[in-house]
Amino acid sequence: MAGGIGSRFWPMSTQKFPKQFQDILGTGRTMIQQTYDRISKVIPKEQIFVITNKEYVALSHQQLPEIPEENIVGEPLMKNTAACNLYMANKIAEINPDATMIVLPADHLILKEDIFLEKVELAFEVASKHDYLVTLGITPTRPDTGYGYIQFVEKKGSDYFKVKTFTEKPILEIAQSFLESGDFLWNAGIFIWNVKSIHNAFDLYLPEMMQHFMACEYNSEKENSCIETIYPKVQKISIDNGILEKAKNVYVIPSDLGWSDLGTWTSVYENTEKDKEGNAVKLKHLLSYNSKGNIIRLRNNNKAVIIDGLENYIVVDTDKALLICPRDNDQLIKDYVLDLKNFK
Numbered sequence: 001m002a003g004g005i006g007s008r009f010w011p012m013s014t015q016k017f018p019k020q021f022q023d024i025l026g027t028g029r030t031m032i033q034q035t036y037d038r039i040s041k042v043i044p045k046e047q048i049f050v051i052t053n054k055e056y057v058a059l060s061h062q063q064l065p066e067i068p069e070e071n072i073v074g075e076p077l078m079k080n081t082a083a084c085n086l087y088m089a090n091k092i093a094e095i096n097p098d099a100t101m102i103v104l105p106a107d108h109l110i111l112k113e114d115i116f117l118e119k120v121e122l123a124f125e126v127a128s129k130h131d132y133l134v135t136l137g138i139t140p141t142r143p144d145t146g147y148g149y150i151q152f153v154e155k156k157g158s159d160y161f162k163v164k165t166f167t168e169k170p171i172l173e174i175a176q177s178f179l180e181s182g183d184f185l186w187n188a189g190i191f192i193w194n195v196k197s198i199h200n201a202f203d204l205y206l207p208e209m210m211q212h213f214m215a216c217e218y219n220s221e222k223e224n225s226c227i228e229t230i231y232p233k234v235q236k237i238s239i240d241n242g243i244l245e246k247a248k249n250v251y252v253i254p255s256d257l258g259w260s261d262l263g264t265w266t267s268v269y270e271n272t273e274k275d276k277e278g279n280a281v282k283l284k285h286l287l288s289y290n291s292k293g294n295i296i297r298l299r300n301n302n303k304a305v306i307i308d309g310l311e312n313y314i315v316v317d318t319d320k321a322l323l324i325c326p327r328d329n330d331q332l333i334k335d336y337v338l339d340l341k342n343f344k
Ligand code: GDD
Pocket: 001, 002, 003, 004, 005, 020, 051, 052, 053, 075, 077, 078, 079, 080, 081, 084, 104, 105, 106, 107, 146, 147, 148, 149, 168, 169, 186, 187, 188, 189, 240, 261, 263
């Protein structure tokens, strides 16, 4: 899934050039390329699909020339992740009605790749045998309100568990209580299911969306024009809100992946090298006085920067925009961007 605009990452991530197509951590590979590198170790490239907005089809193809061109699928409108999941499940079911598929966000950091591949193998085993919606779960480290929280039923000796409750993006007080209870995992947003299971779930919980998508013939000449016709009518909702919060057959595999959704500036701050004052700054000309815990990114690295008394701030400067905001407010950047649109 690579169709988001990453607005919490503004101004580095923009509608024209979203974060999944950028080398956020300076590793030499963009986020979507890293996702491909990881999963292509276990899935043949002919069976890897990218679902993104049609605006990013050319960019996806350019960054992933290994994937067959017809496997890069463009959506006419941004409808969030329920629609793109159903669209892909339909295309895959048309090729193989018994297929088990894995759904991966294109913007995650996974440090422990061996464990990831081991858990993926287990997830495929479970999802191909049962009518389960399987997700990978991460031990939470902070009351982050940007994630889904999963409570599961403990079962001794098992390495996957039935999900009791799934709460998408709770408010801070609730996230805090989930964290303190020690009973919850974060939803990694990586799903594994049989195409039949996900179809059943859409039938039950998003039947209208299912009806719309049933009207199209997949992998045929008529697919594109049919998709163009149905998309405006399709509900805009995430797979988490639309399906996972409601389904009774969700299972979780606790996974210690060295995982981070590079979704916010704080997550980048945590995953980049810092100087002795805890400033994540890779600048050629920086003078820093009494300043700590900041993340500073400039598109023009030749600019001289002086900071004095700056603590725990995000400063991001591009050709078009400058953002200065406390690190604690990084979830609000999405709202700032909306306000900016209204302001224009
Ligand atoms: N094709 C397509 N179309 N892709 C989309 C769309 C869309 O309309 N909207 C988002 N995506 C892609 C994003 O590019 C990203 O790779 C992935 O789908 C997930 O979307 P996000 O917008 O990043 O979701 P989130 O981070 O707020 O929440 C999800 O991930 C969290 C973990 O990272 C949820 O699954 C949470 O429960 C989870 O904790």
